[in-house]
Amino acid sequence: MPVQAPTECDLSTLSDVAAVLAPALSGGRRHDAQLVAGERGQFATDLSTVYVSAAQTVPAGMTVVRAMTLGIALQSSPTKEMVSALDWSLLTPRERRALRIAEGRAAMGWAIASWPAMSPDYATLAPGHRAEPADGIDELLQRASALARSNLVLDVPELFGVPPGSRPLSRHRERIAGDGRRRNRVPWSSRRNLRHMRLAMPVGGTEGESPRLVIFEEAPDSEGESSDADRRLGVPYPEWDYRLNRYRQDFVTVVERRISPRYSRNIDLDPRIRRWFMAPHALARRSRMEDGDQLDVSAYVEQFGWSRAGGHVDDRIYEAMLPAQRDVATALLLDATSSLQGRGGAGFRLQLACSDALCAGMSSTAERFAVFAFTGETRHRVEVTRLRNFDDPAWALPAGAAIRPSGYTRLGAALRHVTRRLVQAPAERRVLLSIGDAVPSDEGYEGTYADADVNRAVDEAIAAGVVFRQLAVGKTTDAQLERRFGSGRFHRVSKSEDLPSVLARVHKELTYL
Structure with a gap:
């Protein structure tokens, strides 16, 4: 029989354990862990934080911590980085399920290769799915394509979680997400009817006009610019905060x-533009020239020595500033x-x-x-x-x-x-x-x-x-x-x-x- 859901006291302990396991199992590639519950409470990662399902179904004879460890290990797999650059919106629902299964099996292969003792537990929590390590994204896509074309029923095990970038929500976060948007100060949260306006522009206004009569400056320690539910997967970059005189590390996410x-x-091209690109954009000083704007001292001394020794004299003893390649x-x-x-x-x-x-x-x-x-x-x-x-x-x-x-x-x-x-x-x-x-x-x-x-x-x-x-x-x-x-x-x-x-x-x- 499945184990009963953990109590509130147990949840606090599980959260602390998960926060230690995520960096340890990923070798530092995952920095934190967060417990999520509710209908959307599933295993997931945004390549920084691991989201752990607090309501996972655990079979008899296995502890909640051990089952949680198995899920965190899968979210720590390098295969998550492999599939993070893919545009999942271009795939059909069956193709998405196939790719999730192929990636989950590859993640199991990585986890079992790192910790062989996990193999029997994965067989229990993901029956019918064998570990298949993958060398790259091409191999994963080939496996997913073969699964999608097959006649098999593609049921994704709960342990595999959701694709990278799909951030799950707890019941509490689901409730407050809407409240945060309604109270947000930016124009797209407004319910005003702007149909009578010929042109409605976002925050900065048309051609840079000020969007407000009063300039609003955030408090230096305010980092909650929008709901955490809006986070997407991408490349993190810092942002400079002049008020704190430091960078906000991994503050902005760029998706390419x-x-x-x-x-x-x-190609129809203005000749003046063509000349600009054909012209060199730098000058370099070249030595040993027959003519130039100054004397090349080393070449002059060398030629003077040859002349006193009765050797051949070369007149290339000048330097000139010429266009560089x-x-x-x-x-x-x-x-x-x-x-x-x-x-x-x-x-x-x-x-x-x-x-x-x-x-x-x-x-x-x-x-x-x-x-x-x-x-x-x-x-x-x-x-x-x-x-x-x-x-x-x-x-x-x-x-x-x-x-x-x-x-x-x-x-x-x-x-x-x-x-x-x-x-x-x-x-x-x-x-x-x-x-x-x-x-x-x-x-x-x-x-x-x-x-x-x-x-x-x-x-x-x-x-x-x-x-x-x-x-x-x-x-x-x-x-x-x-x-x-x-x-x-x-x-x-x-x-x-x-x-x-x-x-x-x-x-x-x-x-x-």
């Missing part, structure tokens, strides 16, 4: 998704948030026109470049869409027309993510060009707090050896741009015809950096 680029060999990787970051919907989307269309011109120029010179667009909703989900990767063919252009402005602008997290991708690109020189209205706005991400975080993200990029420039397409003031990006790191573009002249100024700056 991909849109396949379009392929075209017919161009080895540049460029990343474009586009603003795909709702703030660019103002004036009928004119700002967004201008941004796409600038992006297309830049991409056409880089494609014509076979330069390595990538294009990203970002949007988001709260710190728990900042979406970065990869429109083109660095290793795509030269004639692959970003599918920018496939995106539509939506969501909010947590610019600092997007800059950190694209900087990370750019630093990984093999190149001697790396350039990050951000295009947008440069108005950061999100839940709890406004005013001085947001400006300070964006400025810190730009400083981090520059410290990593990345050349950063912001191409501002909105009406943000120069003072605001300088506060966010720093002096000399931004340029204005009011129409697509301005791009060649703006690039000329950027090129002049890059040449002498």
